[in-house]
Amino acid sequence: MSTAQITVKKLNDAIRKAFESAVSKGLLPEGEIPSFNIEIPADRSHGDLATNAAMVSARSFRSAPRKIAEAITSEIDLSGTNLDRFEIAGPGFINFFYAPAFYAAVLEEIKAKGENYGRSDFGGGKRVLVEFVSANPTGPMHVGNARGGALGDQLSSLLDEAGYQVEREFYVNDAGNQIEKFGLSLEVRYLQLYTEGIEMPEDAYHGQDITDHAKAFAEINGDKYVDCSSEERRKALVAYALPLNIAGLERDLLKYRIKYDNWFRESTLHNNGAVKKVVDMLTEKGHTYEKDGAVWFRAEQFGADKDFVLIRSNGLPTYVVPDIAYHYDKLVTRNFDIAIDILGADHHGYVPRLKAALTALGVDADRLNVVLMQMVRLIKNGEQYKLSKRSGKAITLVTLLDEIPIDAARFFFNLREANTHLDFDLDLAVEKSSQNPVYYVQYAHARICNIVKKLAEENIQPRDCTAQELAKLTAPEEIELIIKLASFEDEIICAAKDYDPSRITKYVYDTAALFHKFYNACKVKSEDESLMQARLALCLAVKTVIANILKMFKIDAPESM
């Protein structure tokens, strides 16, 4: 537990004891102590911690909130809490103020924990599988995948930091309809090399990459596959091109600093009978019926909007069936405690159906958490930037990473909550100024390194400070900064609870802003040696927190810029 968390916990205990003591002395009538909150007020003039305990217990003690507050505060014992005074305010809030010892304890804690500061065992080692990107291996990745990649990877790191045991997974759709389409597209491009007048079907893949694959295949195999059966030809083409595409996905994602623990292939679910088994299980439990020659799942009975087809009348499963089998595999076969999917918001209608199927299979559907992600708009020169000039096609991940630094991409895609539209300003992302948030944060880190370096040139080395020396940090800029640092572990836990890494992006930005403010107001170099060392300790604490976050997000923390 962090210093801040311990302080809250002790205050909570102290308030409970004060209630009991007030009742036993007759200051309050007998009554149930209701659950109350301890929170950090928005305005610091309202104290560092505030409780609504008096207000929420007005009913059960049949007294005015302010009277209850007086009774509590007359009995409260704050010794050992790192709090030294309180006041009753407004409609009955009790506001508490940190003692100087609190700030010193925070800095000592950060120094002692170092790169582990922020880590907790909140997750209790629960096993989490985070599946993200999972782009079709039939073509290149696009900007939506870039957001999903940054989001999924950083969410994984965040959960790891919060004490979960995390695995990253890419689901390879190497079976089913889109592979059929892939084979067909390759076949047409291949045959076009040898025969005139063959048209690409409207719904085939028209990208240049398909043509390139066909040509390369022809260079190796010549016209060997022109006269054989279509089935054989497509099989050979897919067998050639698909592994190349999958290797390409892996390579591009590595460039984006994403390394998966597993590349899970859809085809394994078909080959080992898992897809068929899911339908059989649902049927055995009586959750399916036949209509119009197809097999339907009674999804409505399990909370979905309507029933849907599992097996088409042509005997082939619909796309949901492998998905159900896949999630069954995650949660039952591999027995992860939690499965998280990062999906585009256009999939939102499909989530209740998947969950209905899991419920019907006897799996607690709450173990599946879907993080939906809204569209990204790329903005360039103040306008929406949709198409790449060279190809006339949508921007690919690789093109994007050629245009902007990877640090910026990873930071910007987690600037906003997943479920909101994101405007990605390409000009801002490459800008080297404080307007660029990633630059602003990195600069704070570099600036601290520079201070340390400058002092070292004068033979001043950071040393351990006593609590009394640290208590010299009393300027508002110093206090605010320390309070920010103190909340780091809580921020990680809150962000992990919400599956929202963007909270940490905001947090690190705010921390950098407070540091720049401090830097401007308080000179580290000072005549007063203890004060200088105390400020240096604060700087190093800030550096630790920023570095921990940037490392977690796989963004560079430069010593100089």
Added chain:
RNA sequence: CUGUCCGUAGCACAGUUGGAUAAUGCAUCAGACUCCGACUCUGAAGAUCGAGGGUUCGACUCCCUCCGGGCAGGCCA
């Protein structure tokens, strides 16, 4: 038509799970470099929290209705 997400200052957006004077950045206006990096900072101005009702000590937050926008609703994936 139904479901779902969103609507906060000119723009882009926070809001700690229902708390006290709605935060921040850009843009605008007024300022600050003999000073650990001006790659920075200090002020000012700017909001009927889409609209209306309800729940209660208290609502940007929860519930209902309406308005506006995104997305979804296939034996496509």
